[in-house]
Amino acid sequence: MTSRFEGKRIYITGAASGMGQATAIQLAAEGAELYCVDLNSEGVQNTVDAIKDAGGKATAATLNVSVKDDCVSSIANAAETMGGLDVLLNVAGLGGIARFENETEQAWKLAFAVNVDGPFFLSQAALPHLLESKGNIVNVCSTAGLKGQAYMTSYVASKHALRGLTQTMALEFGKRGLRVNAVCPGGTKTAFLAAFSNITEDMDFSLIERNSLQEEMADAADIAKSICFLASDDASFVNGAMFAVDGGSTAG
Numbered sequence: 493m494t495s496r497f498e499g500k501r502i503y504i505t506g507a508a509s510g511m512g513q514a515t516a517i518q519l520a521a522e523g524a525e526l527y528c529v530d531l532n533s534e535g536v537q538n539t540v541d542a543i544k545d546a547g548g549k550a551t552a553a554t555l556n557v558s559v560k561d562d563c564v565s566s567i568a569n570a571a572e573t574m575g576g577l578d579v580l581l582n583v584a585g586l587g588g589i590a591r592f593e594n595e596t597e598q599a600w601k602l603a604f605a606v607n608v609d610g611p612f613f614l615s616q617a618a619l620p621h622l623l624e625s626k627g628n629i630v631n632v633c634s635t636a637g638l639k640g641q642a643y644m645t646s647y648v649a650s651k652h653a654l655r656g657l658t659q660t661m662a663l664e665f666g667k668r669g670l671r672v673n674a675v676c677p678g679g680t681k682t683a684f685l686a687a688f689s690n691i692t693e694d695m696d697f698s699l700i701e702r703n704s705l706q707e708e709m710a711d712a713a714d715i716a717k718s719i720c721f722l723a724s725d726d727a728s729f730v731n732g733a734m735f736a737v738d739g740g741s742t743a744g
């Protein structure tokens with residue numbers, strides 16, 4: 493067990509599943525204390541149980557990241573539990589696939605509520621703690637935050653907004669010792685992919701295919717490694733980066 497995160501107090505959303513779960517487990521193995529939140533109470537408890545079984549330190553809590561007051565009290569609880577906060581990881585997110593004509597207002601609002609409002613509420617609440625610790629934030633964005641992707645209007649627009657949040661905060665707080673970066677995964681084998689499985693015959697498949705370059709998609713653990721790098725002191729001079737972890741699909 494290495495100790496890259498020994499003494500670090502880390503708040504992570506989306507910790508019940510996929511990338512969030514893999515990242516929480518990796519960070520705990522490297523010495524961090526975790527405050528794990530998710531809408532899925534049972535899932536986040538399972539993650540924390542796995543961390544504790546392996547000898548790590550973690551707390552589980554249920555949170556809907558789209559509710560501002562709950563985000564504020566959740567950050568306060570985390571800071572009290574851990575005695576401060578060094579890193580905020582906004583991993584929770586969702587999306588879906590639909591032809592532009594069929595995209596609903598409900599899907600649009602939900603994508604922005606979870607993918608943008610949540611990171612905004614949590615970043616604002618965590619700010620005083622992170623400025624004090626000279627910590628950092630890593631947002632899980634997407635290659636959908638770097639370019640357009642057909643049939644993903646709400647998701648792509650929300651991830652572009654998350655990119656704006658990331659880079660604006662990086663500029664405003666870089667000189668005050670707070671780094672803000674984003675990981676931009678390409679297709680990754682998690683539960684999230686189920687939401688993108690309803691490709692219909694009236695969609696042009698060649699427009700979907702171009703999002704993937706490699707034969708195999710990434711595993712959650714591949715993305716977790718990059719989240720951990722950006723959150724660590726190894727990335728001490730990395731700020732405002734949109735760090736693509738996509739096997740090269742956005743290279744050209």
Ligand SMILES: NC(=O)c1ccc[n+]([C@@H]2O[C@H](COP(=O)([O-])OP(=O)(O)OC[C@H]3O[C@@H](n4cnc5c(N)ncnc54)[C@H](O)[C@@H]3O)[C@@H](O)[C@H]2O)c1
Pocket residue numbers: 505506507508509510511512529530531532535555556557558583584585586587606632633634635676677678679680681682683684685712
């Ligand atoms: N899997 C991919 O192909 C892929 C590609 C690029 C980016 N991403 C991004 O990666 C991040 C993690 O997704 P994943 O692939 O691990 O999927 P996942 O579905 O396994 O995990 C997402 C987690 O977010 C939680 N969540 C959803 N809404 C929430 C809410 N309102 N409040 C709190 N938690 C909520 C879910 O319960 C789930 O545990 C997301 O931001 C997603 O947009 C995924």
